[in-house]
Amino acid sequence: MAPARDGRHYLVTGWRIRRPMAEWTRSDFYGHAGELADEAAFRAHVEQNALHQQQRAGATVYAEGVAAHSRAGHGGFHLSAERNRKVHDMLRANGGWYEEDCHWAAVPQAFPQLFTDFEKACAETTIRDWYPDAWEAIHGRMLEPGQSY
Known part of the structure; x- marks a missing residue:
């Protein structure tokens, strides 16, 4: 979950970012999967994805x-x-x-x-x-x- 303008947040995708999170920039990410309302929405999305991956195993x-x-x-x-x-x-x-x-x-x-x-x-x-x-x-x-x- 990455902050965007105007208090919005996005679910972003990155790979092997070796710097501390505080140093990450937009260019470290190669995609996003939509806007998230807040941290609760982010956690719900992560839990849903984890269940999906578990069921697909x-x-x-x-x-x-x-x-x-x-x-x-x-x-x-x-x-x-x-x-x-x-x-x-x-x-x-x-x-x-x-x-x-x-x-x-x-x-x-x-x-x-x-x-x-x-x-x-x-x-x-x-x-x-x-x-x-x-x-x-x-x-x-x-x-x-x-x-x-």
Whole structure:
């Protein structure tokens, strides 16, 4: 909760700010999630978010046979055998486990109806950059020089 003009406050987002709080400035933050009326509203928001994260711990089921797993330090998707057979063969993982770093992108590529436009765009970029041969096979065209890492 950061003070703003006219006695207003915002819920702000920062990362690895190493200075004492008294020295923080607006440029230390990269985003905000709206205005907060007071400290009570801030505490209520933090408690709500903590409960949300606690309830999400473990698995989030996107659809039958498609689950996202989140664990301390790592996670990814697990697909049932039936769902896994629908993943493009150049992206398919034996056993249906797709780690969160880059292989996860195979899941929204195979099941776009389960994901947001943002998630699908991130998956598209990830496949293009990390699996360019698969991207070309899926799209039926060659990448131009500089279109992927």
